[in-house]
Amino acid sequence: MAIVELSFSALPVHVRTARLIVTAVARRSGVEEALLDEVRLAVGEACSRAVEAHRRNCPDEPVHLELKGENGRFEVTVTDAVPGEDISGPGRREGSDASSGDLTSVGTPEDLAFALANGTVDLGLAVIEGLADDVEISTSPKGVQIRMSWPAEEAS
Template sequence: MPTVALRFSPLAEHVRTARLVAVSVARRAGFCEDQLDEIRIAIGEACARAVAPAPTASGGLGLSPAPAEVGLVDMRLCDDDDRLDVTVVQCDEHGDPLEGPAGSLAATDPLSMALMAGTADSSTQTAAAGGMVLSWSRQADGA
């Protein structure tokens, strides 16, 4: 059972909302400011992957603003003891996770993957629609 779950249309303008929600949940769960910065970065990357299209053949960095037309992005935050686990997946319009690598979630921009690996305690790509699971263990403030 997630502490907080958020579903949004796969549009780039909603990624900021997802970051704000995730950081707010983590702050309430007692994560320190340094970790909140890391959570903000990693969640932003995971959600950006879920809304951005795959990089084009012309060699762009996946920057085209055209989003997937249908479906939703599903973000679940579980605050459990001293851990925060966040899952981001693409769903169909009924909220069922998409099967297999779907849409842009299969895209693996190396900068984005590096940022998630560098800021989350663990970051794993899931089989379901190439989603992401990100985890942090809570550190005492000032640790």
């Protein structure tokens, strides 16, 4: 089992750095080239969500990532330090079908823009749900944890 851990200050500029590192580790862990875009985007979404949550609640706390390759899976866990964030609702559905993040049930673009602005819809979670092979979102008194994984060849 190979583990890479990464912590970064909750600044938007660092999300790109995190994406680059995760993509490099995913490639090294044997994730198919065709899946790397999905890994990059899904992890970027999880990091963006965590950065925004930290900026609202605890800007001095770093966002934490753990990248793990074992048993033919590449697993990424993004952990924030903001307890009690509500992650239910459209695009925020706990235990939803990971194959669909369709938000058009929200209604017109005006409705959707309003829902995005007031936080009842989270496009980022919708994208993660649509992209990651396996997603688990959990909340604890310490914060929100998003665990995503993809198939990977055993790295040499």
